[in-house]
Amino acid sequence: MTKGALEYIDAAKRGETDPSKYLGKLMGKLQPQAERFNLFSCIALEPEAGKGAPLRGLPFSVKDNICVKGFETRAGSKILEGYRPPFDATVVERMKAAGGSFIGATNMDEFGFGTFSANCAFGAPRNPFDETRSCGGSSGGAGGLTAILRHHVALAESTGGSISCPASFSGVVGFTPTYGRVSRYGLIDYANSLDKIGLMGRCVDDISLALPIISGRDRRDPTSLAQPELSLSDEKIKSIAIPEELVPAVPDARVSEAFSGAIRKLQDGGIEVAKVSMPILKYSIPAYYILACAEASTNLAKYCGMRYGKAGTRYDKMYDEFFTEVRTQSFGVEAKRRLMLGTFARMAGYRDQYYMKALRVRGEIVESYEDIFREYDVIATPTMPLLPPKFDNICKMSPATVYALDFLTVPPNLAGIPQLSQPMAYVNGLPAGIHFMADHWEESKLLSIGRIWEAQMHYTFPLDLEGFS
Amino acid sequence: MGFEIDEDTIERVAKISRLRLSPEEEERLLCDFKEILSAFSMLDEAEADCDPAFHPIAINNYLRDDEEHTDIPPDDIVGSMDTHQRFIKGPRMQ
Numbered sequence: 001m002t003k004g005a006l007e008y009i010d011a012a013k014r015g016e017t018d019p020s021k022y023l024g025k026l027m028g029k030l031q032p033q034a035e036r037f038n039l040f041s042c043i044a045l046e047p048e049a050g051k052g053a054p055l056r057g058l059p060f061s062v063k064d065n066i067c068v069k070g071f072e073t074r075a076g077s078k079i080l081e082g083y084r085p086p087f088d089a090t091v092v093e094r095m096k097a098a099g100g101s102f103i104g105a106t107n108m109d110e111f112g113f114g115t116f117s118a119n120c121a122f123g124a125p126r127n128p129f130d131e132t133r134s135c136g137g138s139s140g141g142a143g144g145l146t147a148i149l150r151h152h153v154a155l156a157e158s159t160g161g162s163i164s165c166p167a168s169f170s171g172v173v174g175f176t177p178t179y180g181r182v183s184r185y186g187l188i189d190y191a192n193s194l195d196k197i198g199l200m201g202r203c204v205d206d207i208s209l210a211l212p213i214i215s216g217r218d219r220r221d222p223t224s225l226a227q228p229e230l231s232l233s234d235e236k237i238k239s240i241a242i243p244e245e246l247v248p249a250v251p252d253a254r255v256s257e258a259f260s261g262a263i264r265k266l267q268d269g270g271i272e273v274a275k276v277s278m279p280i281l282k283y284s285i286p287a288y289y290i291l292a293c294a295e296a297s298t299n300l301a302k303y304c305g306m307r308y309g310k311a312g313t314r315y316d317k318m319y320d321e322f323f324t325e326v327r328t329q330s331f332g333v334e335a336k337r338r339l340m341l342g343t344f345a346r347m348a349g350y351r352d353q354y355y356m357k358a359l360r361v362r363g364e365i366v367e368s369y370e371d372i373f374r375e376y377d378v379i380a381t382p383t384m385p386l387l388p389p390k391f392d393n394i395c396k397m398s399p400a401t402v403y404a405l406d407f408l409t410v411p412p413n414l415a416g417i418p419q420l421s422q423p424m425a426y427v428n429g430l431p432a433g434i435h436f437m438a439d440h441w442e443e444s445k446l447l448s449i450g451r452i453w454e455a456q457m458h459y460t461f462p463l464d465l466e467g468f469s
Numbered sequence: 470m471g472f473e474i475d476e477d478t479i480e481r482v483a484k485i486s487r488l489r490l491s492p493e494e495e496e497r498l499l500c501d502f503k504e505i506l507s508a509f510s511m512l513d514e515a516e517a518d519c520d521p522a523f524h525p526i527a528i529n530n531y532l533r534d535d536e537e538h539t540d541i542p543p544d545d546i547v548g549s550m551d552t553h554q555r556f557i558k559g560p561r562m563q
Contacts (some may be wrong), residue, residue, distance in 0.1 A: 037484075040548055058470075083549065084549065086541050086542075086545035086549070087541050089538070142473070143536045176554050179524070179525050179526050180526055180528070193523060193524050193525065194525075217549045218488045219531075219533065222528075222530055222531065222538075223524070223528055225526070225528070225529075272515055280515070281519075282511075283511065283512055283515040285508070285518075286507075286508065286509035286511060286512045286532065287512065289505075289509070290512075297486065302485075304487070305557075306550075306558075306559045306560070307550070307556065307557070308549070311550065311551040311558075312560065313562070314479055314560070314561055315558060315559070316561065317561065318560060318561050318562075318563075319559070319560040319561065320487070321560075322559075322560030322561075323487045323560075324488065324489050325489070327486075327487050327488055328488050328489040328490075331488070333494075335489075336486075336488055336498075336503060337498060338481045339486045339488065340479075340483060340486050340488065340498065340502075341502070341505065343477075343482050343485050343486045344482045344502075347482070347485070348525070354509070354512070356521055357512050357513075357515070357517065357521060358512065359522055360515075360517035360519055360520070360521050360522075361517045361523030362514065362521075362522040362525070363517065363519035363520055363522035364503060364515075364516075364519055364523060366525055366526075367519060398501070398504055399501050399504070399505060400501070400505045400508050403505070403508075412527065415525050416524070416525025416526050417525075441527055
């Protein structure tokens, strides 16, 4: 049984540990390891221990694109260097109020633009399973940190798979809720219609602990929705659907074999498994990248060196030149590429061909999932089609090749359905993940299948830091 | 998607995006755009007749109460900006 946050909370409840002392000891051990793997964008040097139930001082980290009052928040970008938000994001506010201890902002791809966290302006986080490999992206620091820290939950964020992908590569549990379940107030936008704040932890219990804390409508975020109550009780999972178009496209036979083995185990446990056809999913990659880049190009227009982002200094210049200089100097290569792709997709003459078509394809994808969930409880695929790649290989991949690798995680993100990634196998010591998806608002089904899977899977971690000893 | 992307298109898109590209960046982005848009051209064949889905789930907008309040003190916001006598500094307009 994997030990996670509850082990700490139980000890704190019994009075066997003092949150301040625990945190002091933990940070002493954590800091050198976090530096070694470059997991934090900014670490809290003397974190304040949280008080009160239910978290009783449990450490939590925050992806660098979620605002923490007074703490440098950069979204992995030079354009936000020095930005200290004057407010907490709703999720941070709720975690602090629940007794969580904030320990730092985790490293990420610039504004979330990446699959491998290799597009961070401050260096890529390195995978604790093998430092020459990626933690996954874009919440790579959160994934790597969870892999080395036993008593902790990470607030992460997904636009097209940025929680599930690093969960798979870092060998941890990643949970992306239904779009609108968790407030985005205080999240630095990538693509509003796709961004979702979620969680990473070492086991499903870590997710069950923190999900109710961060969920719920927030009047400061008009896209956080009136929602069915979040149920944490076990539900009977009778059936799993496997989209027949996706799994055969996995290029690494070791991943597809591990997935087949995992599905056989679930079948042996009495769950019905069926292959289903979802042909519209093959258009997910272009639809996703067009929509995400289009939204990013409008969201990031505000970083002009005046109202948002690093301030320009050449006030003698005309406004157009001033804005252009700041943006040119501060945005990284991938950010420029996506801003330009998004601008292009929205330009007169191309808008119907790209942007409007992508929106219609998304509508078809949402309907396709609805059809499947009328008959089946959950959908399963591998999380990523490959094992964590080496940085040496990543730098040889073209952008189109990297985008295409998201074909398993992008479809559920386009549909805004909840997702759970868990370790399913270790291949030559490297983790591979299984991805479960359920219908909108049916998070309880995911937690249930997650517990079923965890009962038969032994997780291993590269390090097991805690503050007891 | 029958059109040819060229240097002029890249320059125009960069200008609208408020970005200045070096000749090397321009060449690289032209190459990337060609590869990416060629891969994306498969969207042409997608049969998608439903309404555009601007969100993945129905969003019902709601209005805030019409009450005056301050979430963040204005001085805290202005404090993080380059100012002169509490006015935010900006570039020349003409």
